[in-house]
Amino acid sequence: GAGVSQSPSNKVTEKGKDVELRCDPISGHTALYWYRQSLGQGLEFLIYFQGNSAPDKSGLPSDRFSAERTGGSVSTLTIQRTQQEDSAVYLCASSLEERVYRATETQYFGPGTRLLVL
């Protein structure tokens, strides 16, 4: 079946503009995650969604960042008033979490969106 897809693949924007990044998880996966990878850095957790539970937003770096997941499937990460330090690769991952009290499943990643803020 299809893997995790993300769009756009690359995005160039001007400082101060808003951007939206899209993630389509693997069909049926209940959990969806966003990570950010800055140049030369490891991956930094941003937010995750799991089923109908409230999202874990603990990794969002500022209130300019927000995300939503509609219908338990597609997710959009929005960055308002972009800054140059927002330039990074934004990676989305999904996993199938079926157990209530134990997170067991492997996260599968999309190809990422490379964001460049000029």
Place this chain on the structure above:
Amino acid sequence: AQTVTQSQPEMSVQEAETVTLSCTYDTSESDYYLFWYKQPPSRQMILVIRQEAYKQQNATENRFSVNFQKAAKSFSLKISDSQLGDAAMYFCAYRSAAGTASKLTFGTGTRLQVTL
């Protein structure tokens, strides 16, 4: 909070040889998972291998194997018979097993170069 440390920013191995990538982590939890992901220039993060902390046996996947030392909080990756296609960034990652879903905590990565 959990932390993951990869102390080797770059490693090089000759084709057909064996290389070991190091990873240490810090946690107060007893139930967790550890992963090695590979990231080629295409940016796609690809799962290489995973280890459940409650299992004493080291995980293996074809040419890839780990040396999991729970007491030492060490999780190294051994790549045998290295191939040119193994050249990539390798990330070690930690994930708690608690709760319905949880984030991955990554190390800063090791860039592996494979030479002829």
